[in-house]
Structures are given as structure tokens and as C-alpha cells.
Amino acid sequence: MEDPDAPLVERAQRGDRWAFEQLVERHQNRLFTLAARTLGSADEAADAVQEAFIRAWLGLPRFRGGSLFSTWLYRIGVNAAHDQRLKRRTEPLDETHEPADPRDSFQASELSSALQEALNQLDEDYRVAVVLYDVLGRSYAEIAELTEVAEGTVKSRIFRGRSRLAELLGTRTAEE
Amino acid sequence: MVAETHPHDIELFEYVEDELPPARRDEIAAHLATCAVCAEQVRRAAAGREALRETTLLELPEGRREEILRNLPAPKRYPGERRGFFSKQLLAGIAALLLVAALAAVLVKTGGNSGVESSAGGTAGGAAEATATSGEGGKAEDAHAAGLFAGGSPDEVAEDLQRKGFKASVQQDRVVVRGATKAQVREALADRGPGDVEVVVKNP
Numbered sequence: 001m002e003d004p005d006a007p008l009v010e011r012a013q014r015g016d017r018w019a020f021e022q023l024v025e026r027h028q029n030r031l032f033t034l035a036a037r038t039l040g041s042a043d044e045a046a047d048a049v050q051e052a053f054i055r056a057w058l059g060l061p062r063f064r065g066g067s068l069f070s071t072w073l074y075r076i077g078v079n080a081a082h083d084q085r086l087k088r089r090t091e092p093l094d095e096t097h098e099p100a101d102p103r104d105s106f107q108a109s110e111l112s113s114a115l116q117e118a119l120n121q122l123d124e125d126y127r128v129a130v131v132l133y134d135v136l137g138r139s140y141a142e143i144a145e146l147t148e149v150a151e152g153t154v155k156s157r158i159f160r161g162r163s164r165l166a167e168l169l170g171t172r173t174a175e176e
Numbered sequence: 177m178v179a180e181t182h183p184h185d186i187e188l189f190e191y192v193e194d195e196l197p198p199a200r201r202d203e204i205a206a207h208l209a210t211c212a213v214c215a216e217q218v219r220r221a222a223a224g225r226e227a228l229r230e231t232t233l234l235e236l237p238e239g240r241r242e243e244i245l246r247n248l249p250a251p252k253r254y255p256g257e258r259r260g261f262f263s264k265q266l267l268a269g270i271a272a273l274l275l276v277a278a279l280a281a282v283l284v285k286t287g288g289n290s291g292v293e294s295s296a297g298g299t300a301g302g303a304a305e306a307t308a309t310s311g312e313g314g315k316a317e318d319a320h321a322a323g324l325f326a327g328g329s330p331d332e333v334a335e336d337l338q339r340k341g342f343k344a345s346v347q348q349d350r351v352v353v354r355g356a357t358k359a360q361v362r363e364a365l366a367d368r369g370p371g372d373v374e375v376v377v378k379n380p
Contacts, residue, residue: 011339018338021245028244032236046240053244111234115227134228152186159189162224163217169227170220 005069013060020060024053027073030136034074035081037131040120042111044084052080067145074138075146078128085124118168126161133158182214183207192221250341324362326351327371337375340364350374 003009005026011019031052035045055076063072119127128147132138133154144151183191183204190196191204208215326333330346337344342364343354351373353361358377365375 016339017248017341018335020248021338024241024244028236028241029233033234036234037231042234042237045234046237049236050240050244050247054248057248115231130224130228134225135231135233155189156185159185159192159217159221162222162228163220164224165227166220166224169223 003065003068003070006065009060009063009065009069012057013063020057023069023073027070028053030070031073031077034077034128034131034136035084036111037116037119037135038078038081038124038127039084040111040116044088045081048077048080048084051083052077055080068142071138071142071146074132074142078146082124114169115165118165121168122161122164126157126164129154129157130161130165134162181207182211188214188218189221192218192225324358324365324375324377325371326365326373326375328373330373333365333373333375337361337364350376353377355379 005023008019008022008026012023028049032045032049035048035052036042039045039048052073056073059076063069119131122130125147129143132143132146133140140151140154143154147154149157187196187200187204191201191208194201196204208218328336330349330351334344334346334351337351337353342356342361345352353375356377357379361375361377
């Protein structure tokens, strides 16, 4: 499969900062959505995205193009979000944080929605699978590659994740 | 009895996604008509899918994007770009100077003796031509007084500078560079040659 990012990736691999900035521009919102939906926090997601892009920039010379650049980048993003989650366990959350920028209020409301609260209760593997497939539209093959499991496992995780999500949403609706 | 024949999650998923071969799809449909457990799972999976697909893409806050770009480690110098250019320029300059000096020495010694002069003259002519070309570049720069000018379009010049690690942007057909000295920008643009694109250097 031809990688639409290949020309920019090749330039960025030679140290072309402008080319890498174009790649950031192209992928930042999807990577942020992935991190925000799997972490349930805009702030933590932005930290994870920043970390992911730094790792990608530093690791780019080692990227051999065996997969799509986006697959490679999402894999870094999933790992950065996972690390962010582990960090959360060791650092107290700043409960007083409010979005400073009014433009962030949309993200904040999205991330406090019933759907997000249900997503937060899913197992991480299920959450990553449904967000990548249903929200970001990635293929089974790509998800299998970046989460290092078989395609059948990806399908099973999406199925169970969706079912559990609907169950949680139904419970919440019934309670209201 | 029914429990022993429950299809696997993967097949139920493929049923929801309508990815099964027709014959298998009919078998699963028949099972779902009689198995409330699987039918409920399929109903939930379809509802979960709809809920997820209604979500929108979130936008990384603008300030964060700037922070990401600002905090990227310094780019590694890439071989064959600026360094290569300067090496070539330097070598060409040294070669030209040496040839001119050698020619002058020969002329002084021989008083314009023909044999050596004609042999060295051809080469020195080439060097003089190179010097003249670079002199023209200098004149073009002088003609534009204090400003820097480069060949190509404003976008090309800005992109070139960005690629070389400068903070350059196009503003009203001019290229504005921040956080660098004029000498650095002039050096970086030397390979573009003189042109009509004005480059304004603004130090912090």
C-alpha cells in the first residue's frame, strides 16, 4: 500500500523540521482524539500527544517504512497514552484544573459526556480497539499491527468493547 | 443445547459488520432467532457501534501544537545540505584565489612570457569568471541596500529557510525570519542566488 505520508517522512528523516511539522499538522487531531478518548482527559491527552511526537521525531531515522507511517505513529501514541495512564497512578490528579481557553470547553464537554464516562470504564484493550476502529476508522490489519495481536483478537475486542459500552450506556440511561 | 452452538465473538462481529459469506450469515441469523443471549449481544454491539460513530474528532488545542513544535529537540544536521554547500563554496573560493595568485606570480616572474601564461590563463580565466559571478551577486545585494533578497518565490524561499532550521514565514510577499542574524540568513540563502524576494530578518 502506498503511504501518503512517505514524501514528508523521507524529508523529515533527513532532519527536515518543516516536513515533520506538516506531519504533526496532518496527524495531531487524530492522535489527540485517540489519546483523549482512551485517557478521558484533554490535558493528559495533550501531554501524551506531545510525548508521542517527540518520540516519533527522535525515532524517525529508525522508521523503515515496513508499515504506514500513521500506523507507526499511532502505535507510539497508544504507548504514550498507556504510559500517561501509569503516571496517573503515581501522581495525584489536579482536581482544580479548569480549561483555561474557551475553545477547550468543547473538548471538556465531550470528555465529560455519558459516552466518554462509559468508555472510561472499559478495559484499556477494548477501549483502544473501539476508538481506533469506530472513531478513527483504522483497519483491522492496522490495529492488529499496532497493538501486536491477531486480527481475530481485534475483532473480538471491538465486539466486546461495543457490547459493554452499550450496556454501560443503557445502565446509565436507566438510572437517569 | 443452544449454549454449545453459540458462535464465536469474531463471527458475531462479522455478522454485525456484514462481512460473512451469505451461507454462514444465514446460519448465524437462524441462531440469533432462537438464542436470546447472542441476540442481545449483537443488539448491544450494534448500539455501541452507533454511539461510537456519532463522536466527532477532537482538536488538539492550538497552544499545545506550538508547544510540541517548540519542544522538539534540535534537528540533526543533515548531510549534503548546508555543510556540503559551504564546503563546495569554500573549495571553489580557495581554488580561485590560488590560481589567481599563481598566475600573478608567474606573470611577475616571466614578465608576461607567453607559454606559461597561455596555459594558466585558460584556467585562471575560468576562475576569474567564477569570481566575477560571485561579484555580481555582491553587486545585486548592494543594489538592494540593507535588505536581503533571494531567488525564487516567497513560499520557496520560506520553505528553504524552514528546512534549514530557521523560523521563516511569508508576510505580504516578503519572507520574515525571526531569531537569527542577517549573516546566518545570508549564508543560508547563498545557494539560491540573487532575486526579487525580500527577506527581512528580525532579531528577538
